[in-house]
Amino acid sequence: MTLGLAFLKIPVTDLGRAVDFYCTGFGLTADFVSDExxxxxxxxxDMGMALYVxxxxGGDGVPGQDxxxxxxxxxxxxxxxRLTPLTATAAIVENDDGSRSLDVKDPDGNGLRIMARS
Structure with missing residues (x-):
């Protein structure tokens, strides 16, 4: 059996602002948006991804958690x-294990780590 990430939900406070950040910064598309x-x-x-208030x-997560x-x-x-015009928090990190990542915070303070694909 192989497990993989099927769906990622991220709690946000302002849906419109978050959709703009993720679509502009990561090149994603807003397939469905409901303010209601x-x-x-x-x-x-490569996986399902959703933002929720x-x-x-959608859940009871707290924006800005680790x-x-x-x-x-x-x-x-x-x-x-792509991210630099949207936030001052984006930076590439050389990790202790020899890997590289890009660390960034979204407008709600949610920390994202994007690993370099080998």
Whole structure:
């Protein structure tokens, strides 16, 4: 049996602002957005990805908590160039184990780590 990441949900406070950040910064698409339900489904990733406003049906997570997932990308430098106009928090990190990652915080303070795909 092989396990993989099927779906990623991220709690946010302002759905429109978060959708803009993820679509502009990561090149994702807003496939479905409902302000009424506080929910947005994003396309363009290798997994299902959604943003939700806590307490509106998507879950009760707290925006800005520590990350508990890592994403992967082929070109960290190109991703950094896309994110730099959107946030001052994006930076490439050389990790102690020899791997490289791009660490960034979204507008709600959710920490994201994007690992360089080997």
């Amino acid at each position: 339900y506080g929910w947005a489904q994003l396309g363009g990733a 806590a307490g509106k049906g 990350r508990d997932f890592h994403l992967a990308a082929d070109d960290l430098e190109a991703l950094l160039a």
